[in-house]
Structure formats: C-alpha cells, structure tokens
Amino acid sequence: MTPEPSFEAPWHAQLFALTVHLNEAGHFAWPDWAARFGATLKRHGLAKELNGGDDYFIVWLETLEALMTETGAAEATALSDMRAAWEAAYMRTPHGQPVTLD
Amino acid sequence: MYVGFHDRVMPHDHSDHDHPHSLLPSDPALRVKALETILTQKGLIDPAALDEIIDTYENKIGPKNGAHVVARAWSDPDFKAALLVDADPVLAELGYYGRQGEHMVVVENTETVHNMVVCTLCSCYPWPLLGIPPGWYKSDAYRSRAVREPRKVLAEFGVTLPEGQAVRVWDSTAEVRYLVLPQRPEGTEGIDEAALMALVTRDSMIGCGLVVSP
Incomplete structure (x- = not known):
C-alpha cells in the first residue's frame, strides 16, 4: 500500500x-x-x-x-478577537521564533 | 507527515529567506487556533488529548487495519462468517472499534455483486479500519455520482465489472460505516495472511478498486 x-x-x-x-x-x-x-x-x-x-x-x-x-462554548466576538490576537502574534514574532500570544 | 505551516504563504509574506516575521498561517488555520485557545482557556478541552488523537490517526490507524481484517477473512472461514453476520464484536476482538460509537458492517463482493461505499451526507467512513478518508471520497463529485452512476465512477478508477455483476452502493451514516470485503484474487491459495494483507488496497475496501494477484 x-x-x-x-x-x-x-x-x-x-x-x-x-x-x-x-x-x-x-x-x-x-x-x-x-x-x-x-x-x-x-x-x-x-x-x-x-x-x-x-x-x-x-x-x-x-x-x-x-x-x-x-x-455558548465560544462566542463569535471572542473567536474573532482571538483570531486577530494570533495574527498579531505571528506578525510581531521574528521568523524562526516560537509564536505565543503573550 | 506535515510540511509545516509554510504550506500557505500570504501575499504580504516575503518569498525570500529573510522573513522579518513568522509566516502567517492561512485564515482557517488561524480560526482553528482561536477556537482551540478559547476552548482550552475555558477548560473544555485538553490540548494533550488533541495530540494523542492526531498521533493515533496519523500513525496507528490506517488501511492496514482493514487489510488485516480482509486477509483474516480470506484465510479463516469461521472468522469471515462471524464478521459478515455481526462485525462489531469480531472487530473489537482485534482491537478495532469506533470511537464515535458507530457500527461497522462488512459487505462481501462476490461474482454476482460488487459493493461500493459512499457517504452522500458528509463523509462518514470506517475510521478505525481505514483511517482518514482520501480527498476524493469527500468531494462533491464522488458523493453525488457514486449513487447516480457507479459504473462510470468505477471506470474512472480503472475498474470494469462484468455485465452480470450487479453494483450495490452503500450510503454510510454517522451510525453505520461499511467496509467492503473484496474478492480474493485467483492464484493466492498458498499465500499466508501477512502476504495477503499486503495485496489489499484501501480503494478495494471502499469498493473502488479490485485486489489483484501479485
């Protein structure tokens, strides 16, 4: 196979x-x-x-x-805010470094 | 076998190797991360459990499980008889059971009937026996055409059945998943179970392929 x-x-x-x-x-x-x-x-x-x-x-x-x-496990606004937070984290993290929200 | 998150390069990413920032995952990838983060923060999920599930489906579950069942059925008439009557207990003995509580039904190909499996609703599939379905199984084209024109679809897989062999199409549901027991190829009488297992393809257990002699 x-x-x-x-x-x-x-x-x-x-x-x-x-x-x-x-x-x-x-x-x-x-x-x-x-x-x-x-x-x-x-x-x-x-x-x-x-x-x-x-x-x-x-x-x-x-x-x-x-x-x-x-x-009610995840509200729509919380989801879009969290998505934006992750996007911002990727944008500010230098390439090769671990991406974190903090 | 992932290629990593760089499979999708956003327009504002740089194509050279000097990235000022990490490559931005695709929109759905970011949404999945968001969902996972929120559910984790609320204590609704355990990220370690997600890793375990992925590992299981990537490394431990796959068509080799189904091939094991098929090869055993070809070699052991009692096993085969029990499997066709009520597959769940027989499969459970081999350690294969549905995590979603679904029932497994095994349908046998014979000289007069060729079985083929589809899920017209979404893509219900015997995960414990075949792993994650291939892309074509989930496509609209397969899901709609398998029922409407099965012989045409089979021909596209390179399978041409004799006129006298009827095609039976089984529509999977969340509760019932089907596995096709392909016909044992001729000339394999002296072959042991392990060697038989190697002949059985994933597509043959969906009914979109035939098992051929080595």
Missing part, C-alpha cells in the same frame, strides 16, 4: 482532533454533528463544487464554530 499523509494540512488534523475530542468529552453526539455538517456541506455544495480538500475542512470549521457559538 502506498503510504499517504492522513491530513493534507496541519490545521485539518488539528480541527479533526478538536472535533473528535469535543465529541468524546460529551459536548455533542456524533450523529448530531454529522447532520449539521452534512447540512452545511449541502448549502455550500449548491454554490460550487467542493473538492474534498481545503474546501471541505473550511465547511467543517464553519460548522464547528457555529455549534460552539450556539452552545
């Missing part, structure tokens, strides 16, 4: 693990997750053909963000 990387990009793996972990910790049932994800995929698929790579995981991410917002 030809070995193939399991995930095409690190963030795909991180997002996958995050979702599996939240499910295992009891934050949602897997069939509920699949139903939501399927509905989001369908909505996006109508607009354009999804290729199963980045597109697919972007829809996955959108589904998880919406679910976490809905359950």
Whole structure:
C-alpha cells in the first residue's frame, strides 16, 4: 500500500482532533454533528463544487464554530478577537521564533 | 507527515529567506487556533488529548487495519462468517472499534455483486479500519455520482465489472460505516495472511478498486 499523509494540512488534523475530542468529552453526539455538517456541506455544495480538500475542512470549521457559538462554548466576538490576537502574534514574532500570544 | 505551516504563504509574506516575521498561517488555520485557545482557556478541552488523537490517526490507524481484517477473512472461514453476520464484536476482538460509537458492517463482493461505499451526507467512513478518508471520497463529485452512476465512477478508477455483476452502493451514516470485503484474487491459495494483507488496497475496501494477484 502506498503510504499517504492522513491530513493534507496541519490545521485539518488539528480541527479533526478538536472535533473528535469535543465529541468524546460529551459536548455533542456524533450523529448530531454529522447532520449539521452534512447540512452545511449541502448549502455550500449548491454554490460550487467542493473538492474534498481545503474546501471541505473550511465547511467543517464553519460548522464547528457555529455549534460552539450556539452552545455558548465560544462566542463569535471572542473567536474573532482571538483570531486577530494570533495574527498579531505571528506578525510581531521574528521568523524562526516560537509564536505565543503573550 | 506535515510540511509545516509554510504550506500557505500570504501575499504580504516575503518569498525570500529573510522573513522579518513568522509566516502567517492561512485564515482557517488561524480560526482553528482561536477556537482551540478559547476552548482550552475555558477548560473544555485538553490540548494533550488533541495530540494523542492526531498521533493515533496519523500513525496507528490506517488501511492496514482493514487489510488485516480482509486477509483474516480470506484465510479463516469461521472468522469471515462471524464478521459478515455481526462485525462489531469480531472487530473489537482485534482491537478495532469506533470511537464515535458507530457500527461497522462488512459487505462481501462476490461474482454476482460488487459493493461500493459512499457517504452522500458528509463523509462518514470506517475510521478505525481505514483511517482518514482520501480527498476524493469527500468531494462533491464522488458523493453525488457514486449513487447516480457507479459504473462510470468505477471506470474512472480503472475498474470494469462484468455485465452480470450487479453494483450495490452503500450510503454510510454517522451510525453505520461499511467496509467492503473484496474478492480474493485467483492464484493466492498458498499465500499466508501477512502476504495477503499486503495485496489489499484501501480503494478495494471502499469498493473502488479490485485486489489483484501479485
């Protein structure tokens, strides 16, 4: 068998693990997750053909963000603030240094 | 096997090797980090558990698990009979079970039936046996066409079935995941389980490939 990387990009793996972990910790049932994800995929698929790579995981991410917002685990503004904080951290950290929020 | 976060270079990044700052991850990568940070701060997740899950899916789980099951089924008629009746307990004995509580169903290819698996909803897949699905399994094209025109899709995988062999397409769900038991290739009678295992491809266990003699 030809070995193939399991995930095409690190963030795909991180997002996958995050979702599996939240499910295992009891934050949602897997069939509920699949139903939501399927509905989001369908909505996006109508607009354009999804290729199963980045597109697919972007829809996955959108589904998880919406679910976490809905359950109150992560508010939408907190998410965008935190995203901006990480972006700023990358921009100010010299290349090769570990990137931290502080 | 990651290539690292430099797989996506933003327009304002420098293309030479003298980066004044770290390469900025893509927008979704930053959003995943944000989500993970917030959930960690709230104590809802354990980052170490995420690493464990990634390690498991990258290094411990993959099509070799499914190939193990297939090779055993080819070699041991009792195992095969039990597997086809109720796969879960048989697989659990080998240490394969669904972390999401899903049921595994094994469908056997014969001279009259060829089985093929899809998930039209999203991309439900027998993770414990096959690992993470390939990109094409998750694509809209495969998900819609596998049901509509399976023979055409199979032809694109290089599989042409005899007229008399029916194609049965199984639509996976969050609760039920299918594994195809491919036909054992001719001329492999004297081959042991380990050698058989090496012949079994991932695609053959999704029903998009055939196992061929060595």
